[in-house]
Amino acid sequence: MKIEERISCIKPVRKDLYSAAQRRLDNLTKPPGSLGRLEEFARRLVAIYETEMPEMPKKVVFTFAGDHGVAEEGVSAYPPEVTRQMVFNFLRGGAGINVLARHAGAEVVVVDIGVDFDFQDCEGLVRRKVVHGTRNMTKGPAMTRDEALQCVEVGVELAGEYADKGFRLFATGEMGIANTTPSSAITAVLTGRPVEEVTGRGTGIGDEAFRRKVEVIEKAVSLNTPDPGDPVDVLAKVGGSEIGGITGLCIGAAERGIPVVVDGFISTAGALIAWALNPAVADYIFAAHNSQEIGHKVMLAHMGLRPILDLDLRLGEGTGAALAMTLLDAGLKIYREMATFQEAGVTGEKTD
């Protein structure tokens, strides 16, 4: 199926199911609404799953890895070889995402979608390389349109494969030295805000490198003139392979009726492209947390999403999304396990 057809298949979530879920929540032994966003999570999950009493979902975090030609412009605090080194760290279980996914009871799937290194077959690594790193976007488009579409397709396919394996809650994550740079570019183009208002310090660059980063993004945008009305054009010209994978995962999740927890700044850039293709995708997205990267808030506001956590995270990999999954679980457990007023013999009538 072509990507345009998939996108047009995505249905908004049935809002009538929110009220059905809220009726049960209001019957549980607590003042109505007093569990705040946990109730929101339960309502939304019931509506997405289209079942009155959802099972606890099997969970998986997809960590897409890709390199960026723009790294040679000195926009990151770390050298490009860290991308592949971190992939090995993910595969050995020693990275932040491994620890937090174990904490959340989620599997980690590491996807080589665009690392500039030839990995051997290796347990836990999904090899779907589209590019050996993107090209330097200050000198031309980061990817061709066809490469960008292939990246999206990888994400869509993985969503389908893991849905077929019985996973019912997805999270996005990424690894790619320099990838806050394309993410800021995407944010600027798709929200119309100036580059400097949506650009942060990534892994921790100093003042001079920060000024250079803003200039690099401005140059890439003015050189390539990505079309804000054509999200795939934006992804190709100033995006990245892992960002495209995340776009595809969001589309595939929405198509299959599976909720997807979107991590921080870079993941949200991928989700924003999916949203720009079809805003109904937002019905299936949970925004994991409020990243320290300033452009993140801009994207979340643009899509009308409210983050679950605010813990000053800026690591990526899917770490915030793994933590947020535990809170979705908590919301669903409340819904499934709490006693009703009748079951507990508690007076539910308010006297006020």
Added chain:
Amino acid sequence: MKIEERISCIKPVRKDLYSAAQRRLDNLTKPPGSLGRLEEFARRLVAIYETEMPEMPKKVVFTFAGDHGVAEEGVSAYPPEVTRQMVFNFLRGGAGINVLARHAGAEVVVVDIGVDFDFQDCEGLVRRKVVHGTRNMTKGPAMTRDEALQCVEVGVELAGEYADKGFRLFATGEMGIANTTPSSAITAVLTGRPVEEVTGRGTGIGDEAFRRKVEVIEKAVSLNTPDPGDPVDVLAKVGGSEIGGITGLCIGAAERGIPVVVDGFISTAGALIAWALNPAVADYIFAAHNSQEIGHKVMLAHMGLRPILDLDLRLGEGTGAALAMTLLDAGLKIYREMATFQEAGVTGEKTD
């Protein structure tokens, strides 16, 4: 030991241990500081436990239950018998705190410290009744000074007993119809803010009951003239038994070097009394979440505490604290389980 002696025994946490912990955190495979507050939690736990590599702690939530004479003034949306009914719900495992404590891997200890009902011996119920409900504070002090001190003593003793049983992470919770009313009174007296700025809608009262609630609190404060320089006097005159139990638990935790996660508005009123007795208590406290009750922010700012979660919760029982415990666990797991740059063969030198 008298309470004054215990209070003077509390030592501030050794700040040099924060830097020792941060050195390890900066050596893990992530940009320095990029796990934000998870790193803060790890640092603080290392310093509180005074060990370089803390074990994962056994966890317990103490839910103190007490009734309030002031309920007869119509300040709550629910009738007073709901306190005892909810105690039975806790004991059967059907309440919000049961679900979320199971989620967090924590035990729930339900403490009858002041319910106006005679419970029989019952598994899971700790019977330490000090009062059969407090007296109506619009007609005189809620408790005598001696009763208030006994409530604090119950909390201190429980902290010691559960420390001896091997528990190393405590959380506070409470149940008591009308108990946002004494909590607002305590907030107003100890922070010096006007009653209406620290009073909210509790379980969900309407406009008329809200105006009455503000009047009731103002009347109780002006009639009893609690001394802001004497926190036990404040607890006795306009407080509650469960609030005193929480004060004692915070004191006992700090004395034993055990971190304590303080739930929402009512729990924080108990913590505020402990803090007013000795501000070093704050070194051991984690503020679980940002409650919907407006007076909560005022207390947290007063003690310099930043809440972990912001999920629009206003249920109490310890529900927010149980959720926050899972994030402290996550912080400690990061610290314990992540690979260092050297172990993972990742380039840790920044190029910037």
